[in-house]
Amino acid sequence: MRRIEILSPRLANQIAAGEVVERPASVIKELVENSLDSGASRVDVEVEQGGIKLMRVRDNGGGILKDDLAMALSRHATSKIHNLDELEAVASLGFRGEALASVASVSRLLLTSKPSEQSEAWQVNTHGQDMSTELLPAAHTDGTSVEVRDLFFNTPARRKFLRTEKTEFNHLDEVIKRQALARFDVGFSLRHNNRTIHSLRPAASQAEQERRVAQLLSPDFMQNALVIDAEAVGLRLTGWVGLPTFSRSMPDMQYFFVNGRVVKDKVIGHAVKQAYRDVLYHGRHPCFVLYLTLDPSGVDVNVHPTKHEVRFRDQRLVHDFLFRQLHRALAEVRPDTQPDSVSAAPAQPQATGIDAGVFGGQQRMDMSPRPYPNRPAAPETPVADQVAFYETLQRPSMPSAPAGDAAATQAAAPTPLPETEADIPPLGFAVAQLKGIYILSESQAGMIIVDMHAAHERITYERLKTQYDQQGIQAQPVLVPQKLSVSEREADAAEEFSGLLEQFGLVVERIGPESLIVRQTPVFLQQAEVEPLVRSVLADFQVHETSDAIIARRDEILSTMACHGSVRANRKLTIPEMNALLRDMERTERSGQCNHGRPTFTQLTVEELDKLFLRGR
Incomplete structure (x- = not known):
């Protein structure tokens, strides 16, 4: 039987490093979080060989006093919490006091800092051996720099599990993206092997924030996103959610932040999945960048060493709030309304038409406002009229009218477009039916193509839900x-x-x-x-x-x-029937997608048609 002994500081730190330091990206996460907690408005990151050879993080934050530099590399040393009350309401990103000590135990670390109240800078370095430190004067502006070289040089078993330089850098780049999305008020830069990857200025206005999101994720995401801003029961949800037709084959464009901390939580994931359930194509994943703000005492962030997971004190309240706000935002997406934002109060319809979304090779949704902002909302159709309309659609096709039947010819003629733009509805007016499947409509912007079965299926589904x-x-x-x-x-x-x-x-x-x-x-x-x-x-x-x-x-x-x-393919519709279907789409929630998440319509603008035929060249 071996005797019980106290572990050496070095071995204890290396054990802790096994929880905190998985790869270079883990180091960058901890160091950048320390910079943000210090009040920095600028964080510069430089790495070589995917971070394996060198990682350097520099900020302009509050800095560390000379007398505290050596202590900063000790286990359980932190300036962020001092008692149990502060632990139960953690507002900072880091608080365990293990990050620097863990990193120092498996690398060659150099820490340099200068607080504004100190006339000179000092640095301390350690080489992961006996954890002894050496304090020396240095040249440095206000703030802190941490340089980490040769990660896992003294733990070969850990080093051999690292992946290729490209893979490690991709993980590291993802960390910077998350922090840049979490803190719009901070500027970030990332250099890899002396090449600039990101150079982001602080983003104060809404337009600047959207520009940063587009730069980090995709311009297409911002063109196909709804702005969320809702508050209730002590919770506030802000950010952007992608339209159902802008989805991914993998959940790689999903960012959720709780009080500024990026997390992956089962409660949050389930609420988002439920909100998209009616409108997302099977096997696809939604895209979103969302921020939940609540009282720090209402969430426990100390449930995982890497702090990727949290636990809400009232999980049902959070789940219902998220589901309700996202479900309502997605429900308001229809051809005649495109909300710029969603608030806790019922949103007023915005007359900003919606084009087709992206799925497969389909056209991208154009979020630009339409030139008919003051058009009154379409009136609700009484149930009796709705029933009559559906009876008409579901009846067998009638034989074509005999030649010379003036009344029938007039009823089948295309509806002319009004002279005033204010009278043109978002989906325009039907002009023809193609192959018994698609409705061709002329709108103010160009041509709209509607899958009549998919559209009618959504309309019928929403009516059945309302009746039920x-x-x-x-x-x-x-x-x-x-x-x-x-x-x-x-x-x-x-x-x-x-x-x-x-x-x-x-x-x-x-x-x-x-x-x-x-x-x-x-x-x-x-x-x-x-x-x-x-x-x-x-x-x-x-x-x-x-x-x-x-x-x-x-x-x-x-x-x-x-x-x-729903109306089947090869069902011949008259022009009035087609227009009735278009108008009902404009009144129906979620009518941009059928029950299975497929788009119900797409649009080709006049400019896009001109490009197809090389007009203007």
Whole structure:
């Protein structure tokens, strides 16, 4: 049995380094956070060979006094907290007092600093051996510089796990991006192998902040982003969220900050995922840069050595607040409204039209304002009129009007564009139908192409959700009750969940071991094919198995029903029918995407059409 001994300071620091220092990016994170906590307005980072050979961080912050320099390299030495009350309401980025000691134990570290009240600068260096330090005078302006050379030179087992120079630098670059997004009031620069990668000035105005985000992420992101600014119950959410049609195959453009600290939290991730659930294409990931501000005592940042995770004291409150604000912001995206910002109060529609989003090779959304800012909002359509409209869309196509039928010819003629711009709606007026699938419309900006099934599916889905929430889905008897031959399992599900089926507007009775009869269907879906509709709903019921699970997944079931009840491809529409669909899209929430997250329309401006035909060259 070996005796219990106190670990040497060097070994204790190297053990701590195993938690804090994973790679060069970990060192840069700790050093930059120290600079920000010192009140710096400028942070300059220089690295060589991905940070493995050299990392140098220089700031113009408060600096470290001469008598404290050696102590700064000791474990659990910090100026950021002094008692338990300060620990429970941490406002600084770093507070453990282990970063410098851990880094110094696995590298050759040189620390130089000059506070403004001190007439000269001093430096201290250590070589990761016995942790002894040497204090010497130095030349330095106000602030602090930390130079780290030969990371893991004395721990070969750790050094061999480092990746290539390019990989290590990419991780390091990501750290700088996060800090630059977190602190717009600070200027940042990054140089790698004597080449400037980033040179960012402090960004005070909204335009400067958006310019920094575009520079660090992508100009396309800012062109396809909604501004968020909402406050309630002691929480404030600001930032930008990407439109559903601007999504990524990987979650690599997602930045969330809590009180200025970048975090990845399950509560936050779930709230964002739920907010995008109805509008994001499967397998895609949303893009966002969001900032949550709350009382520091309401969040515990001391739950992980690297401080990447946090724990909220009231997780349900935070989750509901995030979901509600993001869900409402995304719901307000429709062709006739493009909110510049979202506040806690109900937002007023902004007449800034929305073009098609980016998905695959589709056109990018143009966020520029349209020249009809004072156009009144379209009136709500009464339920009876909506039902009549959907009946029209769902009826079988009528034969073409005979030649010489003046009334029919006039009804099918394209609607001429108004002379005044104020009267032109965002989606314009229909002029033709292409291949029985797409509606071609002429707008003020150019040409709009609408996927009529995808658009009608979203409209039907939103109407079903509204009806379900308000009074239950309205049903009406089918003209001739329809008998269905089903499996015994499907018949059992129909019998077990008959009450729930009625809530979804379906009255189905079991008349035999493998037989059902359908007596009522939803009003909005009365022209849908009954058998596929009932089978699809029963399949969803069987997957969820319990009543509670079915109710919790009601949006998925309503989405399935809307798909069956929407106008199908090759359905010939008249010009009035096409225009009615366009106007309803302008009134419907989330109408820019179908239930599965696919875009419902795209736009080609006159300038883009001119480029296609080389006009003006």
